[in-house]
Amino acid sequence: MTTFDLIIIGGGPAGYVGAIRAAQLGMKTAVIEKAKMGGMCLNWGCIPSKAFIESAKLFKKIADAKSFGIDGIDKKALKFNWKKAAKRKDRIVMRLVKGVEYLMKKNGVEIINGEAKILDNEHVMVGDTKYTCDKMLIATGSRPLRAEYKNIDQKKIMEIDEFFALEEKPECILVDGGRINACEMALMLRYTGSKVTMVTESDSLIPFLDEEIRKFVMDKIKKAGITVYTGAEISKDAEDGVYVGDDYVECDVILNAKRRRAVLPEMEELELERNGHFLQINEFMQTSVPNVYAAGDVTKQFFAQVASAQALTAVNHMNDIKETLDYNKLPVNIYTDPEIAYVGYNEEQLKQKGIDYKVGKFPISVNGKAMIEGETEGFVKVLSETKYGEVMGVHIVAADATDMIAEAVMAMRLESTVDELARVVHAHPTISETFMEASYVAADRPVHI
Amino acid sequence: MTTFDLIIIGGGPAGYVGAIRAAQLGMKTAVIEKAKMGGMCLNWGCIPSKAFIESAKLFKKIADAKSFGIDGIDKKALKFNWKKAAKRKDRIVMRLVKGVEYLMKKNGVEIINGEAKILDNEHVMVGDTKYTCDKMLIATGSRPLRAEYKNIDQKKIMEIDEFFALEEKPECILVDGGRINACEMALMLRYTGSKVTMVTESDSLIPFLDEEIRKFVMDKIKKAGITVYTGAEISKDAEDGVYVGDDYVECDVILNAKRRRAVLPEMEELELERNGHFLQINEFMQTSVPNVYAAGDVTKQFFAQVASAQALTAVNHMNDIKETLDYNKLPVNIYTDPEIAYVGYNEEQLKQKGIDYKVGKFPISVNGKAMIEGETEGFVKVLSETKYGEVMGVHIVAADATDMIAEAVMAMRLESTVDELARVVHAHPTISETFMEASYVAADRPVHI
Numbered sequence: 037m038t039t040f041d042l043i044i045i046g047g048g049p050a051g052y053v054g055a056i057r058a059a060q061l062g063m064k065t066a067v068i069e070k071a072k073m074g075g076m077c078l079n080w081g082c083i084p085s086k087a088f089i090e091s092a093k094l095f096k097k098i099a100d101a102k103s104f105g106i107d108g109i110d111k112k113a114l115k116f117n118w119k120k121a122a123k124r125k126d127r128i129v130m131r132l133v134k135g136v137e138y139l140m141k142k143n144g145v146e147i148i149n150g151e152a153k154i155l156d157n158e159h160v161m162v163g164d165t166k167y168t169c170d171k172m173l174i175a176t177g178s179r180p181l182r183a184e185y186k187n188i189d190q191k192k193i194m195e196i197d198e199f200f201a202l203e204e205k206p207e208c209i210l211v212d213g214g215r216i217n218a219c220e221m222a223l224m225l226r227y228t229g230s231k232v233t234m235v236t237e238s239d240s241l242i243p244f245l246d247e248e249i250r251k252f253v254m255d256k257i258k259k260a261g262i263t264v265y266t267g268a269e270i271s272k273d274a275e276d277g278v279y280v281g282d283d284y285v286e287c288d289v290i291l292n293a294k295r296r297r298a299v300l301p302e303m304e305e306l307e308l309e310r311n312g313h314f315l316q317i318n319e320f321m322q323t324s325v326p327n328v329y330a331a332g333d334v335t336k337q338f339f340a341q342v343a344s345a346q347a348l349t350a351v352n353h354m355n356d357i358k359e360t361l362d363y364n365k366l367p368v369n370i371y372t373d374p375e376i377a378y379v380g381y382n383e384e385q386l387k388q389k390g391i392d393y394k395v396g397k398f399p400i401s402v403n404g405k406a407m408i409e410g411e412t413e414g415f416v417k418v419l420s421e422t423k424y425g426e427v428m429g430v431h432i433v434a435a436d437a438t439d440m441i442a443e444a445v446m447a448m449r450l451e452s453t454v455d456e457l458a459r460v461v462h463a464h465p466t467i468s469e470t471f472m473e474a475s476y477v478a479a480d481r482p483v484h485i
Numbered sequence: 486m487t488t489f490d491l492i493i494i495g496g497g498p499a500g501y502v503g504a505i506r507a508a509q510l511g512m513k514t515a516v517i518e519k520a521k522m523g524g525m526c527l528n529w530g531c532i533p534s535k536a537f538i539e540s541a542k543l544f545k546k547i548a549d550a551k552s553f554g555i556d557g558i559d560k561k562a563l564k565f566n567w568k569k570a571a572k573r574k575d576r577i578v579m580r581l582v583k584g585v586e587y588l589m590k591k592n593g594v595e596i597i598n599g600e601a602k603i604l605d606n607e608h609v610m611v612g613d614t615k616y617t618c619d620k621m622l623i624a625t626g627s628r629p630l631r632a633e634y635k636n637i638d639q640k641k642i643m644e645i646d647e648f649f650a651l652e653e654k655p656e657c658i659l660v661d662g663g664r665i666n667a668c669e670m671a672l673m674l675r676y677t678g679s680k681v682t683m684v685t686e687s688d689s690l691i692p693f694l695d696e697e698i699r700k701f702v703m704d705k706i707k708k709a710g711i712t713v714y715t716g717a718e719i720s721k722d723a724e725d726g727v728y729v730g731d732d733y734v735e736c737d738v739i740l741n742a743k744r745r746r747a748v749l750p751e752m753e754e755l756e757l758e759r760n761g762h763f764l765q766i767n768e769f770m771q772t773s774v775p776n777v778y779a780a781g782d783v784t785k786q787f788f789a790q791v792a793s794a795q796a797l798t799a800v801n802h803m804n805d806i807k808e809t810l811d812y813n814k815l816p817v818n819i820y821t822d823p824e825i826a827y828v829g830y831n832e833e834q835l836k837q838k839g840i841d842y843k844v845g846k847f848p849i850s851v852n853g854k855a856m857i858e859g860e861t862e863g864f865v866k867v868l869s870e871t872k873y874g875e876v877m878g879v880h881i882v883a884a885d886a887t888d889m890i891a892e893a894v895m896a897m898r899l900e901s902t903v904d905e906l907a908r909v910v911h912a913h914p915t916i917s918e919t920f921m922e923a924s925y926v927a928a929d930r931p932v933h934i
Contacts, residue, residue, distance in 0.1 A: 083857070341910050
């Protein structure tokens with residue numbers, strides 16, 4: 037079959053989720069994937085990184101197991117076995133990729149293996165085969181640009197997919213970048229004993245975070261023993277390392293974790309409006325050519341959950357279901373230690389918008405369950421506008437922040453006020469109580485502080 | 486000072502939370518506590534049990550650390566050090582008790598140490614001092630009855646507070662009871678190597694659970710190597726053990742985890758209507774004598790969060806803030822492994838009520854983050870009524886169910902439908918995605934299954 041209602045280019049969290057939804061709505065759907073189903077996220081992104089991070093956190097926890105009443109661990113004998121952690125990661129990735137392939141089959145979605153070349157808004161070539169479609173969804177992802185490493189020995193430079201495929205853990209590494217995956221990987225490597233340096237052009241790590249959390253991250257990274265260069269870049273090559281500005285930095289490997297740019301298929305007779313290096317889309321994910329949609333990284337949205345939500349929105353729109361996405365009510369998740377997650381505005385944004393707001397802040401350190409788990413770093417910060425108390429943003433730094441944020445997203449989506457939130461009874465003892473407590477503070481009736 | 490606006494008898498999660506709220510609302514408040522501030526929950530209940538459980542789970546996890554890529558652990562050398570785990574528990578309890586005492590002081594609440602004797606609805610004696618109050622809140626808790634162990638050597642029998650104070654872990658124990666704390670303690674002991682037998686008069690463990698979850702618990706407990714006698718009781722004493730019916734069961738210790746009964750203060754000239762062994766209250770927590778309120782275990786509500794919520798409701802009512810509690814939208818939390826939590830109705834209850842419902846069920850095992858954490862047991866089950874899709878109940882079996890339930894409680898409190906829930910974007914990869922997926926299933930558009 038070479039004619040489809042919908043051809044999706046790219047089998048990542050935008051592409052495969054969009055495909056399932058399209059099939060459910062009765063569209064004959066194909067996904068063209070040049071590498072592996074699941075895309076960057078499953079194969080070289082979210083999943084592998086979190087698998088390594090989980091191993092690294094457990095490694096760190098075990099070193100502290102004595103305080104929990106566990107005897108018989110010889111700290112000196114403990115070794116992080118990168119190869120085994122990588123094998124575990126591979127098993128998880130394989131299982132999830134197979135899961136995606138199964139879902140494609142189950143839903144009657146055709147997978148076309150190969151690289152897509154777009155002929156026009158209704159035709160796509162893969163190899164020698166020409167496919168025809170009524171609608172198209174471009175979900176081809178992104179990657180960091182490599183061209184900038186002009187004067188550096190290319191053997192030192194490693195892309196994230198190469199990094200995850202390493203046989204041995206690099207013992208001395210420079211992470212080039214200061215955004216989310218840079219911080220995640222730097223901490224993971226540091227926890228497992230590597231010497232780590234970070235270099236970022238920005239003046240802080242993860243610059244779009246709430247100011248208080250930015251400071252927290254910088255502190256945490258430095259306390260972990262990672263050297264951080266801000267407002268800096270790699271200047272020239274050197275033996276067993278590189279120069280950052282005028283400073284010599286020792287490293288075996290440079291992990292390219294710089295800003296990402298869209299990876300777009302070759303397009304012959306199709307011109308799509310751009311947003312810098314990315315594709316310009318409207319609220320229904322349509323590009324400047326109405327039957328061609330785009331979702332995920334190619335639209336400058338780098339979170340898997342946003343990609344999936346965009347794809348669902350696009351496919352719904354193709355079927356006359358007109359739901360839009362409120363990007364401000366989507367969660368952001370970061371797997372540092374502790375984790376970070378937020379939804380909505382931060383304090384700087386509220387100030388810029390001239391919205392009067394209140395801060396309800398509650399420290400994780402006084403929460404009973406957090407003490408029990410031995411994970412007492414962090415805080416929950418609920419920002420609400422002064423007049424009605426509507427929640428404007430929730431920022432969480434906590435061991436399990438990426439799961440905790442779900443409740444906040446729900447509350448924001450349902451336009452809850454802090455007063456309502458404070459009345460939602462939370463189980464005791466749980467970490468989630470801190471969210472209720474922060475809401476209490478914002479509602480001017482704190483209990484546990 | 487011996488005259489108060491409010492005297493609270495009992496310094497547990499009902500008493501101390503109620504006291505803070507009362508003080509915030511301007512009431513001169515005293516709490517009478519005969520043992521330790523924080524009550525059963527902090528000192529001999531929720532907190533100590535969870536501290537031991539955390540240690541036990543880590544002990545089990547470490548035995549499996551190799552698969553995460555951590556070398557150098559000699560499984561044979563691993564030993565659970567009860568004394569150290571108990572010391573850690575003591576430090577946490579002490580910190581929390583001090584926290585409660587600090588909160589009392591900060592809010593200007595007087596703590597009166599001693600046993601209260603109620604003279605009438607406005608007067609309470611502690612030792613030789615007579616206190617006068619305008620309102621009274623009875624929050625004196627509960628304990629399992631011991632009188633039933635008539636023919637058993639009393640030295641074998643242990644109350645939960647004695648158990649937590651043990652110097653050594655009992656290596657062979659009979660847990661007499663099949664409800665929440667019985668299951669929690671049985672698993673904790675088993676994970677740390679003890680021989681454990683459970684005895685319950687009921688025909689299942691934790692009988693009020695959703696049927697599917699009841700089966701899950703029974704399976705899990707048995708697979709862990711715990712012998713369970715249902716519909717049975719201890720019949721007679723024996724050497725190094727007891728008889729359960731006609732079967733000899735070896736044990737050094739019997740942990741009394743039977744049904745609990747209210748612990749009430751002595752009352753001279755005050756007669757309060759009863760509900761069996763407990764106090765009868767109305768929707769504002771008033772007993773049959775309107776200025777005397779009750780909250781927590783004495784009202785036959787055994788969860789700390791319910792006790793606190795009841796106390797807030799009571800204190801609000803004393804100040805003409807008339808909010809009631811919807812008990813059906815309060816979370817239930819159980820720290821087995823995996824954890825269990827639910828809110829709202831279960832399937833049997835919906836059938837009994839004649840409500841047509843849909844089941845949206847999603848297994849934890851296919852969730853990426855669960856695979857990463859190595860915690861893939863369990864499921865999320867969302868029950869919604871057929872007509873509008875309003876959520877009627879959410880039942881979760883998962884490693885972190887007690888925290889996950891917060892989102893479901895929020896959704897139910899805000900009267901969300903499964904269709905709305907399914908549209909709340911969840912961060913990827915997180916366990917919380919399973920809740921979205923279960924809602925998708927209930928809304929007839931599953932994605933990842």
